[in-house]
Amino acid sequence: MKYNNFRKAISSLTTQKSDSTLPVVALLTGLAVGAVIGVLFAPERGTDIRTRISDKAKGLSDTAKDKLQTVKNKLRTNGQELSDLKEEVVDKVKSKAKAAEDLKDEVLDEAKSKAKDLAADVKSAANEVKNS
Template sequence: MNYRKLISDHFSNMPTHKSSDKSGAIVALLAGLAIGGVLGVLFAPESGRKIRGRISDKAMNAADTVKEGFNSAKNNVKNKAQEISQEFENFKSETKSDVKNAADKANEKIQNA
């Protein structure tokens, strides 16, 4: 049996929608990491103290990575909020100017009538 053809036919018939929801991939990644960690501990030839130290180091690295990602997201949101606030202020001042000009023109027409 030609497995390559079977696999390529199977994947070519799959729907190709691109979802923006990445939660399934994140859950799968975390599950894979957990399973890999457990298997690594079970089959490790090192002592418990060394393994616990490595696990602790990796947990600290993971925590640092999460903190960096959170701070990056927080900064992105803050920058976007400032950008939107500035755009709103510009819109508000342009609108005030347009309304004032329209009122001035209306007053001129009323005075000249």
């Protein structure tokens, strides 16, 4: 009697929904049937199985925590390396900027000196022209 009701429920679900729901309903039904059969034919007692499942879940949890901690440590290390690299790049840029400014000052001083020499040459040439 219950089996017929279950069959009718599955049939109504598959006929009311579009064709894409049929595989989902079949999968869920298969999972439910497999779970029932697995429990019925389990070679161990339920408490033993639950204990094993609990231990396995704790092991997976510990493994996940360890992996998360490893990722955090790598991120922290990489973050520190990036910070150090940033400082190194900033220092190099500052030293290059200082070198460029020093070079600019040298070129400017040299240009001023050449301009003074040129002005003196022009004055000297003007005096020669005036005196001749």
